[in-house]
Amino acid sequence: MNIKQFLLKALLLSILTWGTIEAVFLFDPYKKHDLATSYYAIIIDKFQRLQSLKSPKVVLIAGSNFAYGINSKMLEDSLKKPVVNMAIHYDYGAKYMLKQISPELHKGDTVIMGFEYIIESEGNKSEQLLMARYFPKAKEWIEFDDIFEDIRENSQLRINTFKTVLERLIKNEQITYDIADTTHIFFRGATNQYGDLISHYNNPRFKEIPRAILSDKVSLKDAIADMNDFYSAMKAKGVNVYFVYPTYSKANYDLDKKIIDKYVKEYNDYAKFPILGTPEDFVFSDTLYHDMAYHLTQKGGEIRTQKIIQLLSKAGQ
Amino acid sequence: MLFNSIEFLLFFPIVTIVYFLLVHKHRWWWLLAASCVFYMVFKPEYLLILGFTIVVDYYAGIWIENAVGKQRKWFLILSLVANIGVLAFFKYTNFAIFALAQANIAHYKLLDFILPIGLSFHTFQAMSYTIEVYRGNQKAEKHFGLYALYVMFYPQLVAGPIERPQNVLHQFYEKKSFDYQRVTSGLKLMAWGLFKKVVIADRLTLFVDKVYDTPTQYEGVPIIIATIFFTFQIYCDFSGYSDIALGSAEVMGFKLMKNFDRPYFSKSISEFWRRWHISLSTWFRDYLYIPLGGNRVSKTRQNFNQFFVFAVSGLWHGANWNFIIWGALHGFYLIFARITQKPRAYFNKITGLEKVPFILKTVQAFTTFCLVAFAWIFFRGNYLEQSQCWHLVTHLFSNLPSTKEFLTYNYIAKNVFLEFTMVEFLIAVGLIIFMEIIHYIQRDKSIRQIVSNYPTALRWTLYYLFIMAFFILGIFDQPAKFIYFQF
Numbered sequence: 001m002n003i004k005q006f007l008l009k010a011l012l013l014s015i016l017t018w019g020t021i022e023a024v025f026l027f028d029p030y031k032k033h034d035l036a037t038s039y040y041a042i043i044i045d046k047f048q049r050l051q052s053l054k055s056p057k058v059v060l061i062a063g064s065n066f067a068y069g070i071n072s073k074m075l076e077d078s079l080k081k082p083v084v085n086m087a088i089h090y091d092y093g094a095k096y097m098l099k100q101i102s103p104e105l106h107k108g109d110t111v112i113m114g115f116e117y118i119i120e121s122e123g124n125k126s127e128q129l130l131m132a133r134y135f136p137k138a139k140e141w142i143e144f145d146d147i148f149e150d151i152r153e154n155s156q157l158r159i160n161t162f163k164t165v166l167e168r169l170i171k172n173e174q175i176t177y178d179i180a181d182t183t184h185i186f187f188r189g190a191t192n193q194y195g196d197l198i199s200h201y202n203n204p205r206f207k208e209i210p211r212a213i214l215s216d217k218v219s220l221k222d223a224i225a226d227m228n229d230f231y232s233a234m235k236a237k238g239v240n241v242y243f244v245y246p247t248y249s250k251a252n253y254d255l256d257k258k259i260i261d262k263y264v265k266e267y268n269d270y271a272k273f274p275i276l277g278t279p280e281d282f283v284f285s286d287t288l289y290h291d292m293a294y295h296l297t298q299k300g301g302e303i304r305t306q307k308i309i310q311l312l313s314k315a316g317q
Numbered sequence: 318m319l320f321n322s323i324e325f326l327l328f329f330p331i332v333t334i335v336y337f338l339l340v341h342k343h344r345w346w347w348l349l350a351a352s353c354v355f356y357m358v359f360k361p362e363y364l365l366i367l368g369f370t371i372v373v374d375y376y377a378g379i380w381i382e383n384a385v386g387k388q389r390k391w392f393l394i395l396s397l398v399a400n401i402g403v404l405a406f407f408k409y410t411n412f413a414i415f416a417l418a419q420a421n422i423a424h425y426k427l428l429d430f431i432l433p434i435g436l437s438f439h440t441f442q443a444m445s446y447t448i449e450v451y452r453g454n455q456k457a458e459k460h461f462g463l464y465a466l467y468v469m470f471y472p473q474l475v476a477g478p479i480e481r482p483q484n485v486l487h488q489f490y491e492k493k494s495f496d497y498q499r500v501t502s503g504l505k506l507m508a509w510g511l512f513k514k515v516v517i518a519d520r521l522t523l524f525v526d527k528v529y530d531t532p533t534q535y536e537g538v539p540i541i542i543a544t545i546f547f548t549f550q551i552y553c554d555f556s557g558y559s560d561i562a563l564g565s566a567e568v569m570g571f572k573l574m575k576n577f578d579r580p581y582f583s584k585s586i587s588e589f590w591r592r593w594h595i596s597l598s599t600w601f602r603d604y605l606y607i608p609l610g611g612n613r614v615s616k617t618r619q620n621f622n623q624f625f626v627f628a629v630s631g632l633w634h635g636a637n638w639n640f641i642i643w644g645a646l647h648g649f650y651l652i653f654a655r656i657t658q659k660p661r662a663y664f665n666k667i668t669g670l671e672k673v674p675f676i677l678k679t680v681q682a683f684t685t686f687c688l689v690a691f692a693w694i695f696f697r698g699n700y701l702e703q704s705q706c707w708h709l710v711t712h713l714f715s716n717l718p719s720t721k722e723f724l725t726y727n728y729i730a731k732n733v734f735l736e737f738t739m740v741e742f743l744i745a746v747g748l749i750i751f752m753e754i755i756h757y758i759q760r761d762k763s764i765r766q767i768v769s770n771y772p773t774a775l776r777w778t779l780y781y782l783f784i785m786a787f788f789i790l791g792i793f794d795q796p797a798k799f800i801y802f803q804f
Contacts, residue, residue, distance in 0.1 A: 003495045017784040152323045156793050163789055
């Protein structure tokens with residue numbers, strides 16, 4: 001057998017095997033259900049609101065600390081401008097999140113960034129691709145390091161989808177979500193019209209807020225550089241950009257103060273954008289947190305929003 | 318470049334196809350260039366270090382061959398000093414600085430660099446060349462490119478097998494043609510190696526890391542489970558790498574030495590070392606143990622030599638006391654086995670075990686496995702603080718449950734399944750059993766040969782199922798590095 005025939009056989013086997021995976025990815029029997037229920041698909045509603053609001057508007061961008069702990073209505077009533085809370089999950093990374101909102105911002109808009117202490121620049125590509133599965137526009141916001149990362153991440157998404165579909169077929173379970181239930185938090189429809197997560201309001205809160213993970217080896221320099229670039233571009237467009245520190249539970253703050261001080265120093269040294277307040281402004285009693293150091297309860301969210309309104313007012317907004 | 322990466326998935330077919338399309342006289346530079354690219358993916362500047370030892374050893378080989386009398390020895394020493402010097406500088410300087418500081422003798426700043434990948438492997442391979450030229454078993458290679466390829470041949474460059482010049486160099490002169498049987502056989506070996514790495518080793522890693530990342534939180538059963546899993550993880554990780562290396566070389570027509578031979582079926586520690594990392598064991602045997610006197614010296618000296626060689630072997634793995642203890646422990650096992658040979662034989666006789674060979678062999682294999690697994694605690698614990706590693710060793714059998722407690726689901730879920738689901742645990746155990754069944758079948762006949770003889774439809778169905786199982790059961794979240802890359 002010559003090399004040509006061998007290559008044809010190898011190609012045929014590759015098509016058969018990878019074709020199975022690709023076919024399941026394309027014709028995923030659960031995709032429709034997931035589009036209606038998955039938390040990843042929540043971007044569809046948030047983005048729709050972002051696009052529909054007329055300027056001047058207020059856009060909130062961060063990870064789950066904003067998703068959980070903001071009362072956008074309070075903010076809207078106070079600032080007399082429509083608000084959209086675009087926050088979903090910190091793991092998308094600063095660059096990706098800021099790319100989401102940039103083209104939709106116009107003169108007179110206000111952006112409040114409130115990224116977590118664990119924010120990275122690049123973020124998790126798998127999470128970004130999963131979002132793009134439900135909202136194809138999100139592909140535009142992903143920046144792969146090279147072609148290999150692109151292939152690797154896309155292949156992994158297909159393999160994971162294949163595994164998940166297989167598992168769901170075997171288990172044959174269909175989870176239903178309801179804003180009124182007391183268990184689920186992350187699903188499409190878990191937010192109010194502004195994009196604030198409200199599904200946890202009637203869920204029981206953790207009696208003890210678990211220990212958060214912060215590392216003194218991590219640097220926020222890259223993420224701050226993304227925020228600087230965003231700030232410069234927005235300033236040129238006439239958009240006001242502010243940064244507020246994320247909320248953090250008191251017990252965790254006391255334990256992590258040294259590391260947080262290091263991050264604050266990085267913000268002070270490198271940030272070109274205006275920072276409203278200090279980390280302490282957003283440190284509250286553990287009883288105001290739902291299930292982790294960044295996730296406020298409804299009441300906590302209101303207190304925190306009030307604080308942001310005060311700081312914005314001081315800044316002339 | 319990692320064998321389990323997308324980069325390699327593109328690299329391998331391109332390199333192989335072009336290799337076969339090129340005429341023989343041009344193949345060496347293509348393979349050398351490909352090997353450089355393969356290595357440069359890790360850290361390009363370290364190619365210079367490799368280049369330095371290649372130049373030194375190339376000329377040392379020629380000088381040794383042309384020299385007479387004591388001069389030959391001096392050239393060999395030059396080569397060994399250059400190789401060991403590079404190895405010592407990069408691998409052991411920080412260890413020495415740290416040891417001096419610990420002993421409060423001197424305090425120096427630790428050097429800030431990353432260990433060149435696979436340094437211990439290619440250094441040893443290079444040394445075997447000049448030693449063999451010195452011994453007259455190998456002619457000095459005059460073709461600089463081919464000598465460079467001997468050291469840099471990408472399948473075995475970063476994690477062995479540590480080859481001998483007699484086995485490899487002449488193969489670069491042989492004209493290799495495309496042979497369907499050989500190519501598919503090589504590909505099957507690569508697929509099996511990849512399966513062992515991505516499906517078995519990386520899956521077991523999840524369980525092992527859970528305990529070994531926070532060892533002081535565990536006592537007894539979880540440590541035993543994690544250690545047994547690590548025993549298989551490291552085997553699948555390293556032998557998986559070797560299989561891919563051997564397979565990819567076989568596809569191109571090169572035969573590299575076998576590095577593993579079902580080591581966990583060994584019935585003694587000495588047998589284990591004839592089956593585990595064979596290329597390194599034989600290297601130490603040929604270039605250290607025998608020159609020290611081998612078995613031709615007194616029993617006491619022989620014991621010392623064995624202990625010394627294993628301690629050095631431990632040090633070869635890493636500049637860390639844990640590796641030295643791991644090596645020394647194996648040395649101790651061997652000495653203990655030799656000393657107790659007669660009493661053990663007597664015990665087998667009076668208990669009647671020797672009359673039931675199957676049971677005797679099973680007991681021996683089980684004991685060997687336990688001893689090897691125990692020693693792996695030090696190996697795996699090389700990143701841990703000494704107190705954490707000591708905790709693992711001293712709490713291996715503490716806090717063991719009563720039978721009643723052990724048989725509760727809560728206990729099993731927490732301590733045996735290590736908080737993974739029962740299905741995940743059973744998949745991990747099932748994969749280990751599957752692998753050992755394959756090994757058992759392979760005692761007499763190559764499974765690749767067996768599969769090749771199946772009718773086409775059955776063969777293709779098997780290929781299809783194997784690849785799908787690879788995708789379904791594999792761990793792809795991170796392209797996990799091979800454990801032996803650090804050496």
